[in-house]
Amino acid sequence: MxxxxxxxxxxxxxxxxxxxxxxxxxxxxxxxxxxxxxxxxxxxxxxxxxxxxxxxxxxxxxxxxxxxxxxxxxxxxxxxxxxxxxxxxxxxxxxxxxxxxxxxxxxxxxxxxxxxGKQEMHQIIKGDKEDERDFVLKMLLETNEDCFIEEVIRLGQKQLDEWTLNKNMETEFLYLSHFKSECVNEFFIEYLAETEKGNEKLDRIVYEYFNK
Known part of the structure; x- marks a missing residue:
């Protein structure tokens, strides 16, 4: 309810x-x-x-x-x-x-x-409550729902631009790595090019994505 x-x-x-x-x-x-x-x-x-x-x-x-x-x-x-x-x-x-x-x-x-509904999920992903966003993305991974790829990429780009790395980015990267697409490829390549940013966990997710 x-x-x-x-x-x-x-x-x-x-x-x-x-x-x-x-x-x-x-x-x-x-x-x-x-x-x-x-x-x-x-x-x-x-x-x-x-x-x-x-x-x-x-x-x-x-x-x-x-x-x-x-x-x-x-x-x-x-x-x-x-x-x-x-x-x-x-x-x-x-x-x-x-x-x-x-x-x-x-x-x-x-x-x-x-x-x-998807509209509410979209608002959560765009919102500032990181734990709730994390929860929804993990749920979407289980249902193989790919309609939020572009929104998650925009979120990831913003966080990388601002150097606001946090534990929730791992879930965002895991979500994106679940779907093979051109926009995910471009985002991950852009991430790898920024060698001073990121961390080992994110690196591993990206490398595993390209080695599937």
Whole structure:
């Protein structure tokens, strides 16, 4: 489930009007055969996964079928993505225990893959949240989606021009190296020509690309 913030009358600090959020868990009641949602647990702007009142949001996508519903009292139900629906998951996640972090990322990826459109992915790749961009590019590698090649090249060129090398560039290079194309060839040749820039990890990705 994906939801959009449509109201922040209480000026909560960690949600933004018109921004889209992912729902990992929530609660609802059933009245006259219809679900009435009253709580969504989302990853907010601060990166915390906490519950919010549904009055701040509207549902914009509800295509993912991997939520498990559980009756918690009378006509009240909880729904949780199945990858994170096991007992004590949230306390384990906060303590970074067991496989909880990996399970959370897998739930996030599953929801993104079924409910996130290409336009939103494009905005994330262009945006300044490096970890979110990294996550989306890794997801696109798994789906063999090549429609963001030019945008990733522009991003890489900008970072190299500004000498803003970071750990996320490795994911960008891995994404590009997955697709044989003239524009990727040119970008990697340009990268190799800038001998004072880059690092061993990026070099290895480029060399392996040309030696496929």
């Amino acid at each position: 994906r939801i959009k913030c449509i109201n922040n009358s209480n000026k909560l600090p960690n949600i933004t009007i018109n921004k889209v959020y992912t729902v990992y868990e929530g609660e609802f009641t059933i009245s006259v055969g219809e679900k009435q949602y009253y709580m969504f647990k989302i990853e907010d702007d601060y990166g915390s996964v906490i519950p919010y009142d549904t009055k701040y949001f509207e549902i914009i996508s509800n295509e993912n079928t991997n939520y498990i519903e559980k009756n918690i009292s009378d006509d009240t139900y909880k729904f949780t993505h199945k990858f994170i629906s096991y007992d004590k998951f949230w306390s384990m996640l906060y303590d970074e225990a067991g496989s909880s972090i990996e399970d959370f990322w897998n739930a996030k990826k599953d929801i993104y893959m079924s409910e996130m």
